[in-house]
Amino acid sequence: MSTLSPVSPNSATGVGTLKAPDAGPELPAQRDRPFSRANLVQTLAGGYIPLIVATLVVVLPLLWMLLSSFKQPGEIVTTDLKILPQGLNLENYHTAMTTVPFARFFLNSLIVTTVGSTVKVILAILTAYALVFVRFPFKNVIFVVILVALMVPPQVSILPNYILIAGIGGKNTLWGIILPGLGTAFGTFLLRQHFKTLPGSILEAAEIDGAGHWRRLWQVVVPVSLPSIATVALVTVVSEWNDYIWPLIITDRPETMTLPVGLTLLQNSEGNGAGWGILMAGAVLVIIPILLVFAALQRYIVAGLTQGSVTG
Amino acid sequence: MTRQLTGSPAAPAQAVQAPQRRGRWSGRTRRDFFVFLALALPNLALIAVFTYLPLVNNMYYSTLDWTLGSTSATVVGFDNYINFFTSSDAPQVLGTTVIFTVVTVGGSMVLGLLVALALNAKVRGTTFARSAVFAPYVLSGVGVGLVWLFIFDPGYGVLSWLLRGIGQQSPQWINDPQLSLVMVIIVYVWKNLGYCAVVYLAGLQSLPKDVMEAASLDGANGFRRFMSISVPLLSPTTFFLLITTMISSLQAFDLIRIMTPLGNGTSTLIYEAYLQAFGAYNRAGYSAAISVVLFAILLIITVLQLRFVERKVHYS
Structure with missing residues (x-):
């Protein structure tokens, strides 16, 4: 771990500051004759073309999804490929919503994501604060327990968790979907690393003022750690x-399915050539929200x- | 930044505090003990019940002959493991797992490095391209799988249309087990190479510029500089990516499930474990045994990582 650290100062903090002095010796050489043909060709071949190709490879399939979601079966089931749809026809979205309860899936996904993420972020903040700022005898052991949990793949636990959750009546319930994922090793780890970099002086000042742990956490530590908390929250x-895998296993009734699982249901009922437009409309509804958040x-x-x- | 802040104000504060602290040591320690438990226990309990307990339970279930949903089970010891490794499933599943992992890891790392080089060019638009290339990594595997399933569709997909343009018939991507695996691998690499690219880009940007300049003054061309300086200096990044992508490839589920639900030709260890328990078979004990095998493999990789990280990637 420590061997990787030489990489970090430069890339994490030094990008902005290091570039300025380094650009000095390089620029004059490049700017000999900026508009010469050789220079132009080199910039295109070495710079823009690979960049454009890489971007297109990613963007085109997603664009295709969006365009196809507006196409009618007649425009898809044809050997004569048309790139643009005839119009902004929302019928596929309508069909997707009525064939399966898509609005319900959307609401379920929204609830699971909101409740799950909120609880996980709060648990991560509390645990990380305790690990860094509260005295306790076995803190290192506990940290190792969390580190190891970070490495346990959730896929390996699906069968035992299914038996456990189904046994206490959590099958086809939203809490059954949310509960097993609530413990957070990733968020705790990331926030702990951040809290350790906070200057001790600001907390000591608060301590002298008589602030207890609870106030120090919410009025000092959290406000100065918002970027790290945002990172944990968004991830x-x-x-x-x-x-996908957990909601797929723990639900088999449409009322409690989340969007990805519901999309599987839609795939089963629209899995013929004419259904592609409807399936693309479904894919848009799953992909676009996260794409917007990401953008x-x-x-x-x-x-x-x-x-x-x-x-x- | 943080170091500058800690410097001056902290020291006097500690000096003032020290005698005060010693005075009420025991009361504070006891209070902190309970504060710690109150703050950390909910999370730790959840991790214990839903992360650690399943590992133990999986090992127990793997010794049972047990149908999911049935109330009775017989203890059969290592029979599930023996059955798996002696059945015709084992070479098939292990072979698929190895091919899938090796090709997806190699593919996304090599293409990721090439894309990172493109993103490292001194031209406009790299910020947008970087975001675009990373985007598929955060998108739903189910959504992405459906989009590509449509592209690969032998009847109406874009790919079949392109192939017809050059006078070729579209292969039967879904029905042919070998082509199914190729298809899932292509989509998996498409979805994950942005992660490798962004990590490699951070590595490239932290390479020492003076070494590069010295080499170029000595007359080394771009390719030579890349092979003799960048690649060796990137070895910590390469090693990190090798481990993380290998671990995630071994857990790949979403794309396989949505593109090839029957796992015909694409059944890796994780998918076989899923199919055995939740597919047509309901063989819970057998599935648990496969999960334990997968976990053992992941554990070995993690331990290897911890052992070799110090030795292999030291370049300072």
Whole structure:
């Protein structure tokens, strides 16, 4: 872990500051004759073309999904491919919503994601605060327990958790979907690492003022840690929204299905050529919310998901 | 930043505090003990019940001959493991797991590095491209799987249309087990290479610039600099990615389930465990045994990572 740390100072904090002095010696060489043909070709081949290709490979399938969601069966079941739909026809969305209770799936996903993420973020804040700022004899042992939990893949636990949750009546309930995922090793780990970097002086000042743990946590630690908390919250929201294997197993009635599971149900009923437009409309409803969240707040999400690569 | 802040004000504060603290040591310690439990216990209990307990239970279930939903089970010891490893399933499932893992890990790392190089170019638009390339990594596997299933559709998919354009018939991606595996691998790499690209990009941006300049003054061209300096210096990043992508490939479920529900040709260990318990068979004990095998493999990778991380990737 420590060996990876030489990477971190440069990439995490130094990007902005390091670039300025380094750009100095490089720029004059490049700017010899900025508009020469050789230079232009090199910029295109070495810079823009690979960049555009990489972007298109990602964007085109998603664009295709969006365009196809507006197409009528006649526009899809044809050998004569048309790229643009005839119009912004929302009939596929209507069909998707009426074939299966899509509005219900959407609401269920919203509830599971909101409740699950809120509880997980609060638990992560409380546990991380306790691990960093509260005296306790076995803190290192507890931290190792959390670290190991971080490495246990949830997929391995689905059968025992199914038996446990179904045994206490959680099958086909929203709490049954939410409960097993509530313990959070990832959020605790990430926030603990952040809390450790906080200057002790600000907490000691609050302590001298007579603030107890509860006030120190919410009035000092949380306000100065909002970016890290946002990172944990957003990564949690994304994974709760996309979670598939557990809701798939613990629900078999449409009333409690989440969007990804409901989409599987839609796939079963529309799994013929004419149904592709309807399925693409369903895919849009699952993908677009997260895509919008990602577009707005991607800095935090990327930082959270690539955690460990730069911090070790 | 933080270091500057801790410097001056902290020291006097501690000096003032020290005698005060010692005076009420025992009362405070006891109070902190309960504060700690109140704050951490809910999370720790949840982790214990839903992460650690299942590991133990899985090992127990794996010794049972037990149909899911049935109230009776017989203890059969290691029979489930023996049955799995001696059945015709084992070479099939293990082979598929190895192919899927090796190709997806290799594919997303190599393509990820190439994309990272493109993102590292000094041109406009890299910020947008970086976000775009990373986006599939955060999208629902179910949604992504459906979109690609439509693209691969032999009748009406874009791919079949493109193939017809060059006079080719679309292969039967769904019905042919080998092609199913190829299809799922392609989509998995598409979804995950952005993660590798962004991690590699951070690595590339932290490479020492002076070394690069010295090499280019010595007459090394771009390719030579890449092979002799960038690649070796990126080895910590490569090792990190190797471990993380291997662990996530071994857990890949969503795409396999949505694109090839029957697991025909695509049944990796995790999918076989799912099919055995929740598919047509309801063989809970057998499924648990496969889960334990998968867990053992993941554990070995994690331990190897911890053992080799110090030795292999030191470059300072």
